[in-house]
Amino acid sequence: MLNDSTASRADFPTPVITCTICHSGHFLLVKRPDSEEQYSSKWAFPGGRIEHGENAIEALRREVLEETGLLLTDRFMFLNSYVYPGAVGLHFVVEAQDRNIRSSEFAEYHWIGSLSEMQRFDRIAGIDNHIEQYLDRRDRAGAWFSLDGASLTADKYLNA
Numbered sequence: 001m002l003n004d005s006t007a008s009r010a011d012f013p014t015p016v017i018t019c020t021i022c023h024s025g026h027f028l029l030v031k032r033p034d035s036e037e038q039y040s041s042k043w044a045f046p047g048g049r050i051e052h053g054e055n056a057i058e059a060l061r062r063e064v065l066e067e068t069g070l071l072l073t074d075r076f077m078f079l080n081s082y083v084y085p086g087a088v089g090l091h092f093v094v095e096a097q098d099r100n101i102r103s104s105e106f107a108e109y110h111w112i113g114s115l116s117e118m119q120r121f122d123r124i125a126g127i128d129n130h131i132e133q134y135l136d137r138r139d140r141a142g143a144w145f146s147l148d149g150a151s152l153t154a155d156k157y158l159n160a
Contacts, residue, residue: 016089017059018047020079020130021070023096023111027131029121030067031108038084043110043121045130047089056090057151064094068109069102075144079133082126093134094147 021028029043046067050059057076064070073095082089101109112118115131137143 013083013086013088015050015056016047016087017050017056017063017092018045018089018130019060019064019092019094020045020134021064021068021072021094021096022134023099026099026111026113028068028070028096028099029110029112029118029123030106031110033107039124041122043123045091045127047091055151056092057147060092060094061147064096065103067103067105068096070096070098070100072147073097074146074148076147076150077134077137077143077145079130079137091130093130093138 028046030046032039032042032044034041046063048059048063048067050056051062054062060076061072064072075095077093079091079093082091099111110121112121115128115135118128118131
């Protein structure tokens with residue numbers, strides 16, 4: 001909420017989410033279009049802006065569906081947060097129910113099986129950190145949470 005009458009939404013960073021989508025030990029990379037303003041033609045993880053009225057989990061589900069057509073299991077893991085010019089982001093790991101991409105949002109998709117396999121892709125600098133953190137945490141008890149349980153919509157949050 002903007003309390004200062006001189007502040008506008010433009011004064012605040014755009015909230016974004018990105019996610020590592022995993023299935024059967026593989027991770028999905030997408031190639032950003034040449035026309036993208038930032039990181040054009042780079043390989044990255046799916047994601048996008050959190051839209052007005054959405055929480056991060058709702059944005060996560062929407063972005064995954066729009067960009068890949070994949071349906072998710074109920075498991076997710078928060079990994080980290082990051083900043084880049086004009087935006088602040090949250091990175092999650094989610095599990096897909098299958099590996100069948102049903103979207104034409106990106107021209108190229110690739111499932112990778114290891115961090116070393118990522119080295120052959122011209123990717124956004126720093127995204128290896130997400131995989132390293134996930135691999136470090138994936139088998140720890142309590143690392144996974146429920147998407148449904150974490151999505152506090154108004155009816156749940158306000159106890160209406």
